Amino acid sequence: MATIKDIAKRAGVAVSTVSYAISGNRPISEEVKKRIRQAMAELDYQPNPMARALAGKGTRILGLILDPLDRSLGITEIDLLSRAAEAARSMNYHLTLLTDDSRNLSVLEEIIADKLFDGFILMEIHKEDERVRFLSEKGLPFVIIGRDDRTQDFRSIDIDFQKTAEQVLAHVKEKGHREAGFINQSLNAFNRGYGPAVAMKASLEDTARRLGIKLDTRFCLPSREEGENVAVTLLRDNPALSVLLVMNDQALPGILKGISALGLSVPKDLSLISLLSSSKLAEMFHPSLTHMEIPSRELGWHGVCRLVEILEGRQENRGMILIPGTLHIGESTI
Amino acid sequence: MATIKDIAKRAGVAVSTVSYAISGNRPISEEVKKRIRQAMAELDYQPNPMARALAGKGTRILGLILDPLDRSLGITEIDLLSRAAEAARSMNYHLTLLTDDSRNLSVLEEIIADKLFDGFILMEIHKEDERVRFLSEKGLPFVIIGRDDRTQDFRSIDIDFQKTAEQVLAHVKEKGHREAGFINQSLNAFNRGYGPAVAMKASLEDTARRLGIKLDTRFCLPSREEGENVAVTLLRDNPALSVLLVMNDQALPGILKGISALGLSVPKDLSLISLLSSSKLAEMFHPSLTHMEIPSRELGWHGVCRLVEILEGRQENRGMILIPGTLHIGESTI
DNA sequence: CTGTTAGCGCATTCAG
DNA sequence: CTGAATGCGCTAACAG
Numbered sequence: 001m002a003t004i005k006d007i008a009k010r011a012g013v014a015v016s017t018v019s020y021a022i023s024g025n026r027p028i029s030e031e032v033k034k035r036i037r038q039a040m041a042e043l044d045y046q047p048n049p050m051a052r053a054l055a056g057k058g059t060r061i062l063g064l065i066l067d068p069l070d071r072s073l074g075i076t077e078i079d080l081l082s083r084a085a086e087a088a089r090s091m092n093y094h095l096t097l098l099t100d101d102s103r104n105l106s107v108l109e110e111i112i113a114d115k116l117f118d119g120f121i122l123m124e125i126h127k128e129d130e131r132v133r134f135l136s137e138k139g140l141p142f143v144i145i146g147r148d149d150r151t152q153d154f155r156s157i158d159i160d161f162q163k164t165a166e167q168v169l170a171h172v173k174e175k176g177h178r179e180a181g182f183i184n185q186s187l188n189a190f191n192r193g194y195g196p197a198v199a200m201k202a203s204l205e206d207t208a209r210r211l212g213i214k215l216d217t218r219f220c221l222p223s224r225e226e227g228e229n230v231a232v233t234l235l236r237d238n239p240a241l242s243v244l245l246v247m248n249d250q251a252l253p254g255i256l257k258g259i260s261a262l263g264l265s266v267p268k269d270l271s272l273i274s275l276l277s278s279s280k281l282a283e284m285f286h287p288s289l290t291h292m293e294i295p296s297r298e299l300g301w302h303g304v305c306r307l308v309e310i311l312e313g314r315q316e317n318r319g320m321i322l323i324p325g326t327l328h329i330g331e332s333t334i
Numbered sequence: 335m336a337t338i339k340d341i342a343k344r345a346g347v348a349v350s351t352v353s354y355a356i357s358g359n360r361p362i363s364e365e366v367k368k369r370i371r372q373a374m375a376e377l378d379y380q381p382n383p384m385a386r387a388l389a390g391k392g393t394r395i396l397g398l399i400l401d402p403l404d405r406s407l408g409i410t411e412i413d414l415l416s417r418a419a420e421a422a423r424s425m426n427y428h429l430t431l432l433t434d435d436s437r438n439l440s441v442l443e444e445i446i447a448d449k450l451f452d453g454f455i456l457m458e459i460h461k462e463d464e465r466v467r468f469l470s471e472k473g474l475p476f477v478i479i480g481r482d483d484r485t486q487d488f489r490s491i492d493i494d495f496q497k498t499a500e501q502v503l504a505h506v507k508e509k510g511h512r513e514a515g516f517i518n519q520s521l522n523a524f525n526r527g528y529g530p531a532v533a534m535k536a537s538l539e540d541t542a543r544r545l546g547i548k549l550d551t552r553f554c555l556p557s558r559e560e561g562e563n564v565a566v567t568l569l570r571d572n573p574a575l576s577v578l579l580v581m582n583d584q585a586l587p588g589i590l591k592g593i594s595a596l597g598l599s600v601p602k603d604l605s606l607i608s609l610l611s612s613s614k615l616a617e618m619f620h621p622s623l624t625h626m627e628i629p630s631r632e633l634g635w636h637g638v639c640r641l642v643e644i645l646e647g648r649q650e651n652r653g654m655i656l657i658p659g660t661l662h663i664g665e666s667t668i
Numbered sequence: 669c670t671g672t673t674a675g676c677g678c679a680t681t682c683a684g
Numbered sequence: 685c686t687g688a689a690t691g692c693g694c695t696a697a698c699a700g
Contacts (some may be wrong), residue, residue, distance in 0.1 A: 001447060003677055014687040019679055029685065046447050050393070051677030053384040054692045061395075061430070061450075066419075074614070078412040082400075085431040094450070096395070096430035097419040113335065113380045116395075116428070222616065254620050280408070283558065284587050284618055337693055348671040353695055360696095363669065385693030388676045 003044035010039040022047065058118035062307060063111065064087055065098045065131075067124045074249060075278045077123070080145070084300035091308050093118075105134055112140055115228065119307045121145060127193020141144065143307045145299050146195045153320040154310070157303045158195065159276065159295065163324035165203035168245065168273060168292050169211055171327060175334065177243040177271065179214045181234045183227075183255065185248050187219040190248050200247055216241070220251050227254025228261070235262055235270075243333070247275035253286070271333040276325050287331030295323040336377035344373040356381065392452035396422055396641060397445065399465075401458045402541065408583060409612045411457070414479070418634035425453075425642050439468055446474060453641045455479060461527020477641045479633050480529045487654040488644070491637045492529065493610065493629060497658035499537035502579065502607060502626050503545055505661060509668065511577040511605065513548045515568045517561075517589065519582050521553040530610065534581055535611050550575070554585050561588025562595070569596055569604075577667070581609035586619070593646045607665040610659050621665030629657040 007021060008015040013032055020026040021036045028036075039045070039315075053059040066077075088095040096117070102108045108131055111117070118141065122131060125146030132151050135142045144151060147158045172180060182204055184190065190197040201217060208215035216238050220230040227248065235241060235258070246255055252274060259270060266272050266287060274282055274291040282289040302321050309315055342349040347366055354360040355370045362370075373379070385395040390532055397589055398418060400411075415431075422429040430451070436442045442465055445451070452475065456465060459480030466485055469476045478485060481492045506514060513609050514608040518524065535551060542549035548573050554564040564586065569575060580589055586608060593600060600621060608616050608625040616623040636655050 001449065001677095004679095005677080015678080016680075016688080017686060020686090023679080025679085027685065042449075046444065048388075048677050049448050049450050050384050050387040051692090052679080054382075054694090055677075055679045056692065057679075059384065068420075075409045075412070078409070078415075081412075081415075081431070085400075085433045086402075089433055094430050094432075096428050097415070098428075099419045099423055101418065110380065114383050115335065116383050181651070244494065253620055253622070256620055261405050281618070284615070286587055286590055286620075288587070295689085338695095339693080349693090350672080350695080351670060354670090357695080361669065366670080385676090386695075388678090388692090389694040389696080390676065391695070614695050 001048070002045045002048065004045070007036065007039040007043055007045045010043065011035040030098065036146065052114075058311065059116055060092060061094045061096055061117050062304065063096055063098045063117040063120045065102045065108075065111075065120055065122050067103075068099055068101050075281050076249075076294055079278060080123075080303075081301035082300070083297040084099050084304045087301045087304035088308075091304070093304070093308060102131055105130060107136060112138065119311050121307060122302050125195060127198075134138075134181060141307065141310050143303055143310070144301050154306070154315060154318045156184070157299055157306060157321040157323070159199075159247070159299070160322035160324040161196070161199040161203040162207075163322070164276065164292055165200065165207045167324060167327055168275065169207045169213060171206070172243050172245075172271075172273070173211050175243075175271070177213065179238060179241045179243075180208065180216075181238060181241050182215055182243045183219045183220050183230055183234065183246045183248055183251065184217055185219070186221045188221075190219060196247065200275065204245070220248050222248055222250035224251065224254035224257070227251030228258040229254075229256040230260030232262060232293040233258070235264070241270070243271040243273065245275055247277075249277050249281060252277075252289075256285070266332050267334045273333060279328060282328065282330060285330075285332070290330040290333040291328050292325035293328055294325055298323045335382070336379045338379070338381065338387065341370065341373040341377055341379045344377065345369040387449075392645065393450055394403065394426060395428045395430055395451050396638065397430055397432045397451040397454045399445075399454055399456050400439075402433060402435050410583075410616050410628055413612060413630040414457075414634035414637075416634070417631040418621055418638045421635045421638035422642075425638070427638070427642060428637070436465055441465060442468060448474065453645050454479075455637050455641060459529060461532075475641065475644050477637055477644070479637045481533065487653045488640070488649060488652045491533065491633055491640060491655040491657070493533075493633070495530070495533040495537040496541075496658035496659035497656070498610065498626055499534065499541045499660065501661055502609065503538070503541045503547060503649045506579075506605075506607070507545050507547060509577075509605070513572060513575045513577075514542065514550070515572060515575050515578045516551045516563055517554050517568065517578065517580045517582055517585065518547055518551055519553070520555045522555075524553060530581065554582050556582055556584035558585065558588035558591070561585030562592040562621075563588075565589040565592030566596060569593070569598070575604070577605040577607065579607050579609055581611075582613060583608070583611050586611075590619070601666050601668045607667060613662060616662065616664060619664075619666070624664040624667040625662050626659035627662055628659055 008018045021028045039220040071250050085095045120142040122144040125144050132148045143155045145157050185197040220226050264270050274289045274292040279293050338349050342352045355362045407560040417428045434441050453477040456478040459478050466482045477489045479491050598604050608623045610628040613627050616625040
C-alpha cells in the first residue's frame with residue numbers, strides 16, 4: 001500500500017501539502033494539486049482509515065444498533081438494512097451491525113467507548129427510550145428510526161402514520177366500507193410505547209372518526225394462533241364489518257384462517273388490507289394482499305443520509321423526516 | 335477515554351507491560367497483572383481499536399460481502415446475517431456489511447486496500463467465482479458460504495445438499511409417493527453454477543434414482559407468473575405425480591395458484607414440500623408448508639466462527655462444514 | 669520478568 | 685502558499 005509519504009515524494013512536495021490537498025483545509029496551488037492528484041492516481045493511493053482515525057478524524061464507520069436479533073429482523077428490516085448499507089456506501093461510509101443489548105446502558109457505553117463509530121442509528125425506539133437520552137448526554141451523533149418525544153426533530157426518521165392512515169382509510173371509504181376492524185400489534189408493544197403500535201392506532205382512530213368510519217381496534221400477539229382467535233372474536237362482535245386492517249405480519253396467516261373458519265371468504269365477504277408490511281410478503285399470500293407498503297428502504301436511506309449530514313456539519317434540513325406507506329392494490333379487496 | 339498510558343501510570347508500570355499483560359505475549363508476574371487488571375477496571379479502559387490496528391494488529395472487523403442488494407436479501411439471508419453478527423459479537427469482532435459490487439475485482443481491490451477488515455465472508459458463490467481466486471492470491475483471510483471447487487475445504491461452509499435430498503426423499507418415499515416433481519431455481523442461476531441450483535438438482539436426481547422415485551425436474555424464474563406456468567406444465571406432463579418439491583420461494587405463490595387452477599388441492603390431491611426455505615416463510619402459507627428448513631442461522635454462525643479460527647491461527651478443524659436442512663412437517667403433505 | 673523507545677500513517681500545529 | 689516536526693494509542697523490538 002502506498003502511503004501519503006510515497007505520494008508526497010512522487011509529487012515532490014511535503015506530506016502536509018498532500019494532506020491539505022486532500023482535505024482542502026488549506027489553499028494549495030492548482031499546479032501542485034495537479035501533481036498530487038496524478039501521483040495519487042498512479043500509485044492508486046488510498047488514505048489509511050486507521051491512521052486517519054487515530055489522528056483525530058472519524059473512522060467513517062456507522063453503527064446500526066439493532067435489538068438482539070432472535071426475535072426481530074423480519075423481511076421488513078432487511079430492506080431497511082440493505083438500503084442503509086447502500087446509502088452509507090454511496091457516501092463513503094461503512095455500516096456495521098450492532099446487535100449487542102444496547103438497552104443495557106453499560107453495554108451501550110462499551111460500544112461507544114472504543115470510538116470505532118462515528119455515529120449511530122437507533123431502531124426499535126420505545127417510549128422514553130433511555131438510549132436516546134444517554135447518547136444525547138454524551139453528545140454523540142445519532143439518529144433514530146422511530147419516534148421519541150424528547151429527541152430533537154432533526155434526529156428522527158419515521159413512518160408518517162398520519163398520512164398512511166389517511167390514505168388507507170380514504171381508499172376504504174371510497175370502496176364504500178363503513179365499518180372496519182383494526183388488528184394492531186400486541187398490547188405489550190403498545191404499552192411499551194412502541195411507535196407503530198401507538199401512532200398507527202391513534203392516527204387510524206382519529207382519521208376514521210373524521211371520515212365517519214366505525215373502527216374497532218384489537219391488539220394481537222404476533223402469532224398464528226392469536227391471529228385466528230382475534231379475527232374470529234372481532235368478526236363475531238361486528239357482524240357488519242366489511243374490511244379488516246391488519247398491522248401484524250405474523251398474525252396474518254392465522255387471521256386468514258379465522259376468516260375462513262367463519263365461512264367467510266376474502267375478498268368476497270370481507271376485504272383485508274395489511275398495514276405497513278413489505279410487498280414481498282404481501283404478495284406471498286393467496287389472494288395477494290392489498291397493503292400499505294412499509295417504506296423501509298426509504299427509512300434506511302434517509303436515516304443514513306441524515307446521520308451523515310449531522311456528522312459533516314451540514315444540517316440544511318432541520319425537520320423530522322416522515323415517510324408515508326404506499327398503497328398497493330392486491331386481490332384481497334374489492 | 336483512558337489510554338494505555340493512564341493505566342500504566344495508575345498501576346505503576348510501563349506501557350509495554352500493560353500491553354503484554356493484555357496480549358499475553360510475554361509472561362508477567364501475577365502481582366503486576368493484578369494491579370494492571372485493577373487499574374483497567376477502575377478506569378474502565380478499553381484499547382483503542384484504531385491505534386491497535388495501526389500498530390499492526392487487526393481491526394477485529396469482519397466484512398460480509400453481499401451482492402448488490404436490490405434483488406437478493408430475502409428472509410433467508412437475514413437469518414444468516416443476524417446469526418453472523420451475533421457470532422462475531424460473541425468472539426469480540428464486529429461485522430460490517432459490504433454491498434459494493436464485489437464481482438468487479440477492482441472494486442473488491444479497493445475494499446481490501448484500506449486494510450479496514452481482518453477477513454471476509456463471501457456469499458452467493460458462483461462457479462469459478464473470480465473473487466475466490468482473487469482473495470486467495472492476495473493471501474487474505476476469507477471464508478465462503480457456498481461452494482467453489484478450487485477453494486480449500488476449510489474455507490467453505492455450505493448446505494449439505496446430499497443429506498438434505500436424502501432426508502426429504504426418504505420422507506417422500508415413506509409416505510408412498512413414487513412420482514415427484516422438482517421445481518428448481520432458474521436455468522440462468524443453474525448455468526452460472528449457483529450452488530443450490532446445481533447441487534440440489536444433482537443430489538435430488540441421484541437420490542431419487544437410488545430410491546426408485548421418478549423425478550421430473552424443471553427450472554423456474556423466481557416469479558409468481560413463472561411459478562404458475564411451470565407448475566401447470568409440469569403437472570400436465572405428469573398426471574401421476576403426487577408430490578412437488580419446490581426450491582424457489584418467489585415462485586411458490588404462483589405454483590399454488592397453478593395447482594388450484596388445475597382443480598387440484600394441497601395436500602389432498604398433491605403434496606407440496608418447499609426445499610431450503612425459511613420456516614417463517616413456510617408458515618405464512620395456507621396450508622402451512624412442509625419444508626426443509628434452510629440452515630441459514632448455522633451457516634452464518636459457522637461462517638464467522640471458521641473465519642475467526644483462521645484469523646487466530648487455530649485451525650483445529652480443516653474440513654469443509656456442511657449443514658443439512660431440517661424437515662418440518664406442515665399441512666401441505668399427507 | 670520489566671522498562672524505553674521507535675514506528676504504524678496521517679492531520680496539524682508551528683515556522684518559514 | 686509550503687515544509688518540518690509533533691502526537692494520536694498501541695505493539696514489538698531492543699535493552700536491561
